[in-house]
Amino acid sequence: MTVATDPRERDIFLFSNTTDELGGVTAWMHQMARLFRTHGHRVHTLGVHPAELKLTLPEPLGYPMTALHPAHPTAPRRLTGPRRLRPAERRREAAHAADKQRAVDALSALFRAARPGGVVIVTQVWPMEWVRAADTTGLTVIGMSHESYAYTRACHRYRWIKQNYPHVDHWLTLTQEDADDWIADGMHNVGFMPNALAHLPEVPSPRTAKVVASIGRLHDQKGIDMLLDAWALVAPERPDWTLRIYGAGVEEADLRAQCTGLGLDGSVRWLGRTDDVPGALAGASVFVQSSRGEGFPLALMEAMASGVPCAAFDCAPGVREIVRDGEDGLLAPPGDSGALADRLLRLTGNPRLRDAMGVRARKNVQRFSEGEILRAWEELFGLLEL
Incomplete structure (x- = not known):
């Protein structure tokens, strides 16, 4: 495979919900990590937590893979009413907040070690919570949505995108049609980037089996x-x-x-x-x-x-x-x-x-x-x- 451009090498961070979950987004992340690495970039894949249903990954990967939490983290909650007076509840929520801050600090340390001109690609909406809290000085932050505008519009991720994605340098849908829908919805830093075909078999299916x-x-x-x-x-x-x-x-x-x-x-x-x-x-x-x-x-x-x-x-x-x-x-x-x-x-x-x-x-x-x-x-x- 040849690419016409001759880019300078970059540090690229690919950040998904998990690094190892069985599913299309995770498969895409590792496909792009391999492509970016073979094109001369230094790649680091990141996840919020490890998955339970695992994607089979090649060994060795050839790039680091880091989960910020050992298991799915519990989001800190704002204590209201009688709950805010209960010492056990206050300690539990303080522990959750401290756990997330440790993860943010670890993420900031990874980002600070990047060479100038590095790029953070956040492949799903949820990890943007950690990225927005981390130190991204000197890095370009790109958000992504791997689902259609209509599917996102019908669920909670719509609110997350509206809250978080206006703050990134650029964000990407998968088609021009989806980008146009988001632009009509008031989002003006959006473009599109299709997924890449991972494999072209040398020999196609004979199409003889019923x-x-x-x-x-x-x-x-x-x-x-x-x-x-x-x-x-x-x-x-x-x-x-x-x-x-x-x-x-x-x-x-x-x-x-x-x-x-x-x-x-x-x-x-x-x-x-x-x-x-x-x-x-x-x-x-x-x-x-x-x-x-x-x-x-x-x-x-x-x-x-x-x-x-x-x-x-x-x-x-x-x-x-x-x-x-x-x-x-x-x-x-x-x-x-x-x-x-x-x-x-x-x-x-x-x-x-x-x-x-x-x-x-x-x-x-x-x-x-x-x-x-x-x-x-x-x-x-x-x-x-x-």
Whole structure:
């Protein structure tokens, strides 16, 4: 991979909720850490705390990885009413505040050791609490949001962004459409930066197996319950096809019960988390994504890079930025399981359509190659130094 610019070396801190959680944001952080490091930068990955559900990371990493707290920290609370007079409550909250201050001091020490011109990239909203309390003198602070404007607008992270992100040097969404929505909402220091395609397999999927694959955490956001509802409409029409669900998470027991209740145990395989995404995709002919909300989904890009056509809910600008509906994949209205079933029936029932869309998907997704995205980052660093 070559990048046209010849940047000077920088210290880059990548700060997420955790450094090792199984999920797309953490995978993105380590992908970018590797890219920045191979391009001559000194990289340090940071997390608020270690995760319980771990992402498998290569060893050795080649860059430091630091968690500021040994476990998920309890936020100090403002004591009101009778609680503020209870000595035990006051001691507990004082301990929480002192614990956070120790973490902030440790973060400040890391930042002060950086060379001039260093960059802090805060990949999720929560860690900005620590960054804003730390000493960032001489550093450029970039905030990020890895989800769509609409998804953030509907939850508590909207308030956090409105409170914290006006104070950063620059912040990034994943698409121009999301950036425009935030600008219309009064945020004026915002741009966009797509995720990078992590891997382009040398050989695409042969698309011969009668398999539909889903890859993602078993979490409400990923909408596997809606996928099962859709598959209940597909399975009777495609009795020789199998749905393989790769992933783990807190919803697994409920989802398995739903699967049984829908009479799908004969056509659904629960395969748990996988560290071999290319292998999972090589054994599939169709990829399905049923999320309620997304940012710029890496699994969708990986499927397309493997030449596997996708059926997905059009739940975010990032999804329709990646998939060109009708050209290299098929999109369904968000949350409409019947429409998603229709797209799956079209792809599973027409091998010529699958092959044509798969070939175009593999070609089109390369516009998000690591080289292109790294070049965009280097240009952004240069602009922020002006």
